[in-house]
Amino acid sequence: MRRSTAPSLRRSSQFISPISETQCDHLHAAVTSSGERRSVAQFPNAVRSTASILDLLSGSSSNTVVPEVQSPDDACARPIVSTAHVRSQEAKRSIVELVKDENFDSNQIVSHSYKSKRLFNVVWSKQSKKKHKTWEGDGTLEVVEKTVILKDTDGKVIAQSSGTKMAKLEEGSRLYVGNKEVEIIDVISSGDIHEAYSNKSCSTGSKRLPEATSNASLPVLKKSKILPKSTLVCVQRNRGPNKPLIMPSPTHEHQWKHNHAHLPVVDVMVDNCLTHVLRPHQRLGIVFMYECILGMQRPEYHGAILADEMGLGKTLQCIALVWMLLKQGPYGGKPVLQRVLIVTPSSLVVNWQNEFLHWLGRERIQTFVVDQKSRPKDYRLLPQIPVMLISYEMFIRYYDDISQIHFDLLICDEGHRLKNTTIKTYALLYQLDCKRRILLTGTPIQNDLQEFYALIDFTNPGVLGSSTDFRKYFEEPILASRQPSADEDVISLGGERAMELNHRTSWFILRRTQEVINNFLPTRQELVVLCRSTPLQQATYESVVDYWESRGQGSGPEEVAHLGVITALKKICNHPSLVILHQSESLPGEEDITQHLTQNYPVQDDAIFPQQSGKLDVVICLLEALKCTKEKVVLVSYFTQTLDLLASMCVQKQYKFSRLDGSTPSTQRMKIVKNFNSPHSDNFVFLLSAKAGGVGLNLTGASRLVLYDSDWNPATDLQAMSRIWRDGQMRSVYIYRLLTTGTIEEKIFQRQISKTGLSGAVVDPQNQSTIRLSNEELKDLFTFHRDSTCTTHEMLDCKCTGVGLVPHGDLQLQRNLSIAEDELSSQRDCQLQVGQTLASNTCVRMNQLFQWQHYSQPIEATLLQELGLSGASHNITFIFRNLSHSQTVRL
Ligand SMILES: Nc1ncnc2c1ncn2[C@@H]1O[C@H](COP(=O)(O)OP(=O)(O)OP(=O)(O)O)[C@@H](O)[C@H]1O
């Protein structure tokens, strides 16, 4: 296996013996490009944007850069300091400023001495006439006037030539250098390059070459039409100036603790082949994780939680970090990592493999995927493969073998599943002997402090003491302060403890919201479409509610009965046939209802399909409108039966479709996704089970997504809805949330957007959770508002005429709503609101919905046409619409 760290960029620095503070300042001043004299202490020690526990629990987030100023004593008090250290302090500045100044030229950080030299990243191989070339490796190409030097990734010269006039060198150009053929991947420096910089690069490898040799020819080949795969990827990746991303230097304490051999402190930097593509937030994310796992934040802890919202590229950030540390380390350049274990949901194992391949190329890294054929004990014999990918299930199965292998870093993707300490996965992963841990999650941490503790303690064991300590010191006072009867002292103590908890955890939790990539993505339209119920839906719906009332509402095994009613009503909203015909698949408590309905509505299968559901009709019309375009559609449901129904519809309409649900073998999942995303695939529809495939999947092949039914938990809906609007998406995106007007579906949505009315715990019939709603609340939940066009709009008390504008007169109301929401949110921030479903701010809230465009019938034909809903107009009663441009309000 070949490895590359773009060594031409690596600047190994010399060990410098103990120096005085004055010397240190002097040295520092010497390398500061601006000539401005700064002390080391002026540079931030930690550069990250942190999310507080409160942010996470409340779902709000912070993008604040929190610089921690290093103590002046640190600057030169310790003997080991190096030029690399000083440069890295500058690098820290560059990273901070990067956020503010996209045009920042990090080359400033080296020196003023120039030599005319151009530098390129390349792939190379022996000369051959093969059309589909296999490149042997990557390297750098230095061009000084007419001289060209090809170096491998260790900086060793492997070919050189000079003397011939050269055509323009650019991405994709091919040329011969000596007996090697070279293709330019990207330009490191197209003009002058700093002498000091290039000298360093030479010093890491072989002897420096004489400037120019003669008599070699440099025929520049034509850019090939069919590029090899890896090249295609690289070319596609190059997006702009390549700014080196250098990690912060270790502090002196860190050096004392970890650099016993007194090795020179060298710069650690992200491979140049990745720095092109990294978004600013990803650069920060890498630095954040680096500092955490190297124990640079707190010496005794080595864990990090990267809780960026969905689609922000947590995978790429980890890949860049892993790749960097497999090749480098701050002490003498010795790699920090040798083996890395990545545990993910089974549906994402192959996704991780593909991402490694996509970003690094096969020639750089290999991964070992544990499956039926490849077992962890085989991996033990393959030291050349540094990364093992495994699903949570396989991890449990092969724990004994895995625990025999030493891993230097553990990454748990979709790590929110580790919120429960009692599950086996948690226990086994917890006891794995690997102190460096990264937990990835795009879902805000919800529900309760014990779950929060579980994630924290998993990542940095012991950081908050034992579970009992935590409960006594944090949980109890915080919860007590939330009680209505709490006096001032109790409230104040609860507030203090919440603040302290926030402070003690924020240094290893990082969360950014999707705003950070708004600028890079196409527009997104979010639509809540209220669909008219059909006569059969109305009749069956009312029949179920009557039945529930006639049974004395709460009589019988209460919770089971409610669950059955809730599920039956939700199914009727999807399609009445799901309740009438599928008795065998009923939930406990639902049998009675299905029996009752089947007796009263003895309809035949083909008679009710497909016209008997308003939502289904809307979907059919939408697909009809899109079938001749190049757009693809993802249809998401929480019910397998609904997916069956949608599949039958596709068959009937002869739409080619893919399907991913709980029964799809994990080995097949990524194949299905990849196939669907391919521009060559003619699969028009993707049927997705929100429960089975909601997390982590990238379905950017589609530009429209329909959430056919909703969950009680807004975070779950959000997971599903985030599948198409992410990096890689080329088209404008439309996300439709379908609600049947006046039914339980609207009520669920309303509970998501206004949490004031939710007095019970999380309600999730599919998970058989306990429902703790009063009879009054249940009655309200089940009441069918048959004649309403949108009870949600009525709830907003909005006086608009439904033409897509908020009337001026309503601004006060809007402001009031806003204030109410803000109060709610600040209350949540301080009081943690444990026990409720804490939606993130990424879930639309009432005041935000107010700012969306509101459309009641008659809805403008042009709008319906744009939305692909012209044919469904008769079945639409209302539309809420939100248009997200870059940097605008979002869901
Ligand atoms: N800098 C980038 N340039 C281009 N594409 C990117 C970049 N970063 C990430 N991507 C792509 O964006 C998509 C989403 O990334 P990824 O799956 O890592 O998101 P995530 O943060 O893990 O989201 P989720 O929480 O949903 O799992 C992937 O297809 C990935 O290849």
Ligand SMILES: [Mg+2]
């Ligand atoms: Mg992910």
